[in-house]
Amino acid sequence: MSDTRTVEISLHHHLSSVLPSLKASSIHTIIKAFKSIELPKGSFLVKSGEICSLVAFIEKGVMRNYQYNSKGNEITTYLVDEGNFNTSYASFFQQTSSTESIVAVSDCRLAVLDFPRFALLKNTSKVFSEIVDTFVVKGLQCKDERLTAYQTQDAKSRYNDLLINQPSIVRHTPIQHIASYLGISRETLSRLRGKKYEAG
Numbered sequence: 001m002s003d004t005r006t007v008e009i010s011l012h013h014h015l016s017s018v019l020p021s022l023k024a025s026s027i028h029t030i031i032k033a034f035k036s037i038e039l040p041k042g043s044f045l046v047k048s049g050e051i052c053s054l055v056a057f058i059e060k061g062v063m064r065n066y067q068y069n070s071k072g073n074e075i076t077t078y079l080v081d082e083g084n085f086n087t088s089y090a091s092f093f094q095q096t097s098s099t100e101s102i103v104a105v106s107d108c109r110l111a112v113l114d115f116p117r118f119a120l121l122k123n124t125s126k127v128f129s130e131i132v133d134t135f136v137v138k139g140l141q142c143k144d145e146r147l148t149a150y151q152t153q154d155a156k157s158r159y160n161d162l163l164i165n166q167p168s169i170v171r172h173t174p175i176q177h178i179a180s181y182l183g184i185s186r187e188t189l190s191r192l193r194g195k196k197y198e199a200g
Contacts, residue, residue, distance in 0.1 A: 007109060008036070050091075052092040055085060062106050064102070
C-alpha cells in the first residue's frame with residue numbers, strides 16, 4: 001500500500017470517528033483536497049514570523065510547537081503526535097505572522113491542506129465548516145484541560161498522563177522538550193523517569 005493511500009485511510013478514519021454522522025462521499029471529497037507529504041526530522045511546517053500556509057494531519061511522527069519567552073528561552077507549547085491535526089492556528093486562520101515555530105521532532109508523514117483550498121472548502125461546503133467548528137472546539141477543550149492540569153496536578157501526575165495518553169511523544173521527543181511542555185525542569189523529569197524505570 002502506498003504512503004499516500006495510508007495517509008488517506010488514516011485521515012478518513014479520524015474524521016469519521018470524530019463526526020460519525022458524516023457520509024463517506026463527503027469525507028472522500030474533503031480528503032481529496034489534502035496532499036500527502038513527508039516532513040523530515042528537524043524540518044519546519046512554519047517558522048516564527050512567517051504566515052502559516054498549511055494545516056497538517058499527522059499520520060506518522062511527532063511535531064513540536066514552540067515560542068520564545070522574554071528571556072529568549074524556547075518554551076514548548078504543544079507536542080502533537082499521530083492521529084491529530086496541527087497548525088499555527090491564529091496565523092493560519094487569520095493569515096497573519098505566526099508567533100510560534102512548528103518543527104518535526106521525528107520523520108513525519110502528513111496530509112496537508114493549504115489555505116486557498118481550506119478557504120474554498122469553508123465557503124462552499126457546509127460539512128467542511130462543521131468539521132472545522134468541531135476541531136476548533138476540541139482545540140479549546142484541550143487548552144482548558146492543559147491549563148487545569150497545570151493548576152491542579154503535580155509534576156508526577158502530568159508526566160504519567162502524558163505517558164498513558166501519548167506514549168509516542170515520550171518515545172520520540174528529547175527530554176528537554178518534554179520537560180518544557182510539562183512546565184518542569186529537566187532534572188525533575190529525569191528523576192520521574194528514573195523512578196518509573198525502577199518500578200518496572
